[in-house]
Amino acid sequence: MNYLFNPLPHSGINNIIKAKNEYYYTSDNKRYIDLESGIWCASIGHNHNSINKIIHDQLNSLSHISKRVLPSDIDKIAEKLLNLADMQGKTMFLNTGSEAIEFSMILAKLIHKKAKVISFEDNYVSAYGQATQIDEKINIASCLKCEKEECNKACKVLKDKIDKNAIFIFDPFCFSRLVLLPPQKLIKRIEREIKLNNGILIVDEITTGMGRTGKWFGYNHFGIKPDMIVLGKSLGNGYPVSAVLIDEFIIKKVEKTEFGYYQSHQNDPMGCKIAEGVIKEIQENGLIDVSKELGISLLSKLKQELYDMNCVEEIRGIGLLIGIQISKNIIVEEIYHKLVKKGVIIGISIKYNMLNIFPPYTINPIMIPKVVESIKTTIFEIEQGKKISKLSNLNNYKA
Ligand SMILES: Cc1ncc(COP(=O)(O)O)c(C=O)c1O
Numbered sequence: 001m002n003y004l005f006n007p008l009p010h011s012g013i014n015n016i017i018k019a020k021n022e023y024y025y026t027s028d029n030k031r032y033i034d035l036e037s038g039i040w041c042a043s044i045g046h047n048h049n050s051i052n053k054i055i056h057d058q059l060n061s062l063s064h065i066s067k068r069v070l071p072s073d074i075d076k077i078a079e080k081l082l083n084l085a086d087m088q089g090k091t092m093f094l095n096t097g098s099e100a101i102e103f104s105m106i107l108a109k110l111i112h113k114k115a116k117v118i119s120f121e122d123n124y125v126s127a128y129g130q131a132t133q134i135d136e137k138i139n140i141a142s143c144l145k146c147e148k149e150e151c152n153k154a155c156k157v158l159k160d161k162i163d164k165n166a167i168f169i170f171d172p173f174c175f176s177r178l179v180l181l182p183p184q185k186l187i188k189r190i191e192r193e194i195k196l197n198n199g200i201l202i203v204d205e206i207t208t209g210m211g212r213t214g215k216w217f218g219y220n221h222f223g224i225k226p227d228m229i230v231l232g233k234s235l236g237n238g239y240p241v242s243a244v245l246i247d248e249f250i251i252k253k254v255e256k257t258e259f260g261y262y263q264s265h266q267n268d269p270m271g272c273k274i275a276e277g278v279i280k281e282i283q284e285n286g287l288i289d290v291s292k293e294l295g296i297s298l299l300s301k302l303k304q305e306l307y308d309m310n311c312v313e314e315i316r317g318i319g320l321l322i323g324i325q326i327s328k329n330i331i332v333e334e335i336y337h338k339l340v341k342k343g344v345i346i347g348i349s350i351k352y353n354m355l356n357i358f359p360p361y362t363i364n365p366i367m368i369p370k371v372v373e374s375i376k377t378t379i380f381e382i383e384q385g386k387k388i389s390k391l392s393n394l395n396n397y398k399a
Pocket of ligand 1: 127
């Protein structure tokens with residue numbers, strides 16, 4: 001690539017011309033299985049027929065409109081999302097995840113101007129804007145191993161950190177690809193402290209929402225009630241639509257101010273209709289349960305096949321959000337490039353040396369053991385090359 005500015009390491013594949021469900025196809029007739037759903041967006045599969053039809057129909061009817069003349073069917077889509085989240089309030093549709101996070105911060109800061117903004121260490125919440133300026137980042141490493149039944153008041157992790165009116169942005173599991181599983185007691189405790197301090201709890205569901213973790217939203221695993229919920233990525237299955245679900249207590253406060261907000265594409269019919277189509281597909285095809293069940297079988301297969309390997313330190317996951325922690329003696333880019341040669345596109349975090357698997361929920365289940373086998377053999381080949389270990393139980397692999 002000579003002219004395209006794309007400051008990220010490249011896979012070396014530059015001739016993809018088509019995607020369908022879990023596959024990419026190239027101009028020279030190669031096929032790659034996409035274990036990342038694009039960038040965790042195409043969760044109901046690339047190039048989805050019914051979503052394509054919605055796009056086509058909207059293009060031929062109404063894709064964009066002045067925000068002063070919005071049609072009422074969009075209101076019903078906003079309500080659908082609120083119902084899924086069991087929230088009384090309102091929904092704003094935007095385009096990207098970062099934009100929606102920024103909007104949630106604008107609202108939160110409108111209510112509590114000088115509030116401290118808190119999140120967990122390693123949470124990635126936005127590419128830009130206010131959410132990148134977090135005042136307090138809480139490290140939960142010790143909580144991940146904590147065996148106490150309840151969070152102790154004296155525990156240093158939260159002690160004196162949640163101030164009056166604090167704004168907490170919580171990404172339930174993604175943690176910049178680390179895939180961490182915080183204990184419920186910790187999250188309930190944070191919720192309690194935020195409420196006691198008259199603060200605002202924003203849940204960033206951009207990666208974890210719309211069924212990725214085996215429930216509609218990641219926060220559903222904790223039994224908490226957020227004040228704002230931010231959705232993106234899977235909401236549009238690859239089309240840029242995001243949303244902020246806003247509890248009515250915030251709406252009431254905002255409505256008492258002079259606040260106005262206007263962006264060209266807020267609440268555009270195209271994005272709203274696509275989101276409605278994604279919800280319908282998930283509901284009609286039971287894709288939340290599929291994500292949960294496939295996630296369980298993928299995770300157990302990975303543990304069964306990879307845990308003996310020398311460089312595999314830990315395998316963590318929930319639903320179809322999975323991370324494999326690789327030890328420092330192998331760099332994940334090496335695994336990535338070897339897998340690409342075998343037709344497998346896996347997710348990686350170079351910073352944390354993690355492999356990630358976030359496939360479409362619609363991946364053909366027969367691909368699960370095949371994919372695991374490819375990962376295993378690839379790691380084994382690298383380990384052997386570096387004389388890291390010898391695996392006795394490696395199955396015969398046919399490329
Ligand atoms: C947890 C999380 N929050 C927010 C974002 C920002 O979303 P976007 O890239 O659509 O702006 C991302 C993007 O990867 C994310 O993973």
